[in-house]
Amino acid sequence: MADKVGIEVSVAIGDAVKLARADVVAAYPITPQTHIVEHLAELVASGELDAAYIPVESEHSAMSACLGAAATGARVFTATAGQGLELMHEVVYVASSMQLPMVMTVANRALSAPLSVWGDHSDVMSVRDVGWIQIFTENGQEVVDNVLCAFRIAEDRRVLLPVMVHLDGFHLSHMIEPILFPEQAEVDRFLPPNQYPFPLDTAKPVTMGAFAPPVIYSETKKAQEVNIRASQEVIIECWREFGDAFGRYYSPVEGYHSEDARVLLLTMGSFSETAMTAIDRMRDDGKSVGLVRLRLWRPFPFEEIRRAVKEAEVLIVVDRALSFGGPGGPVCSEVRSALYGEAKRPKVVSFVGGLGGRDISLDGFEAIVSRGMEIAETGSEREFEMFGVRE
Amino acid sequence: MTKPENMMTWKDLEIGSIVTEPGNASQYQTGAWRSQRPIHDFTKCIKCGLCYLFCPEGCIGQNAEGYFEADLFYCKGCGICARECWTRAIKMVEEEE
Incomplete structure (x- = not known):
């Protein structure tokens, strides 16, 4: 275990995503999330993170690109806030309903109007019912830890759901805090490679996101509800194993x-x-x-x-x-x-x-x-x- | 083959409702949408196949005698075949008739 580093929480999130060895980052910058994706863009440009960085034209496109990337079995990360989450909204439902694992940090921000870039949980509540696993954090260390946990939970074969990690805009995203980063080898042990069971493959064609007439739609929603409820057990197991490995324990x-x-x-x-x-x-x-x-x-x-x-x-x-x-x-x-x-x-x-x-x-x-x-x-x-x- | 849709329970669904069986859209009875049905008059049909070419559903095929005919399991009753037929061999009638 390395020493504590004084670092802006947004930058620390970028470093945590690098430690998680993300394959694809698709994001659009929006205050107060901007520093997260700026830092990831730097990490990819400098070659420190071997990932595809997709600079899209909107949050709607960011989430759409994440869907496609997740469907290939890639490890996928994005981040947004406030109005960006609103613009993304339609596709956010699709990610969870198609059970495509990915991690999104949301630097919680108030919603317009009047325009406010500052923090509250209005944006969170607009996505309350979208079917993503959603975790709240209180300080920078918790954000870094839970970004790592979120990848493992999302990609767990028993779960396969996207996960949001919420951090308060400015109050957390822009603070410089002392943070312990685990070593790469420790993260690799904790977070195995993504084994998404149906990666897009021309040799094994599947249809994703097909349409469902009334005769089957209710069954798909029941399956989704049972799945997210059952994920709680896996989330608790993940937090326990994270605690055993790194000494910091989390609970619902x-x-x-x-x-x-x-x-x-x-x-x-x-x-x-x-x-x-x-x-x-x-x-x-x-x-x-x-x-x-x-x-x-x-x-x-x-x-x-x-x-x-x-x-x-x-x-x-x-x-x-x-x-x-x-x-x-x-x-x-x-x-x-x-x-x-x-x-x-x-x-x-x-x-x-x-x-x-x-x-x-x-x-x-x-x-x-x-x-x-x-x-x-x-x-x-x-x-x-x-x-x-x-x- | 997996169960037909109206027999499947929520437990039968693949993760994210992914469809792993290619071509299962053929189980979907789009014919149930129809309010009008095409009637083919084979005494007028010259087997030109224009109805087959125009059918947006791709549900028209040749029968054993070579005449073109719509598969009513899929035919949505749009009437394009009747409109395009050179010899007026296809007539649309109301389903309830």
Whole structure:
């Protein structure tokens, strides 16, 4: 194991993709993802990464090129953010429905209008139901580790699905952080070559992405649903083996002082780190608070969420996206539905904040906890509140 | 041969619903779309094969006597053959008639 390197997280992602020995990168630059694909273009141009770099004219073409490349059995990587993910949208569904393994990092960004290049989870929620495995990260090390894991999960014969690794735009993508890179030989041991079972081959012709009349479409969707749910077991196995090899372990749901806490916060993404510091401060003040961090967004870890929160009295979910005219925070909505059938469950309070790059500070998280407890006490937790909006 | 589509369960599908059996589109009964059906009058047919050339579905072939005839399993009833036939040997009739 080498020493820690101080490096911009976007550049570190490029290096991780190089360590994974990607064969094809097709991408279109968009803020705040640009540095990831710029660095990969440099690595390919300099010959450090032996891959085909396809500079396409749009994100729609980027994902289309990735589909074709994955169908040949190549190891495929792309990255996008915000509006780019929106333009890619149609083809994103095709990748998962055709079970073409690939890895995409998404530097999470708010959606227009008004134009915002800054981070939140609006873009994530637009691809919530596309059938990709989706993993959230909190710091640069987690991104690098999970990019490596994502290739292995995607290409596992029991899974064969594309995987998104989410990192908050700017808050993560543009930070310079100390990161441990595994040695090439260690990565090669952990990540075997891609063995996609039906690579395009004129000697063994197949039809991919054929049309399905009503008589068979429902069966294809049932197969897809069963497959992504079953992938959770493989994801957990991969994280365990990654931990055994590299000493850093990941889980679908991770706690922080959550075991004995009366009040729990639930967050997803990089602001979980701020929330952890806020929890420390509140614990020092004698408050019984803890944090639950959601790492695996799809497949949604229903059982793990139920286990993680069942002893708490109040659960305060902080979302970084809005479902306009809907239930408020999309994460909270999923958590509520996971808990609905439980006899013993906490009161669930929903906040939406940190939109379009706005920070939630330590004081902010303390204020959210205080306000959340107040809402739970008055029994008005059916509504959601937007945090930090000037009235 | 794999099962016909209406017999397949979700467990029978290949990964990503890939089709591994070439040419299985022949199982698809496009004839079910038809609202009009071509009637061939072999007393007028001169076996020129123009209907065969124009048929966009490729469903017209020669029968044992050499006359051209549509395979109603695939014929979508577009009527192009009737329109193009020099000798008016093909007439389109409503399916319910």
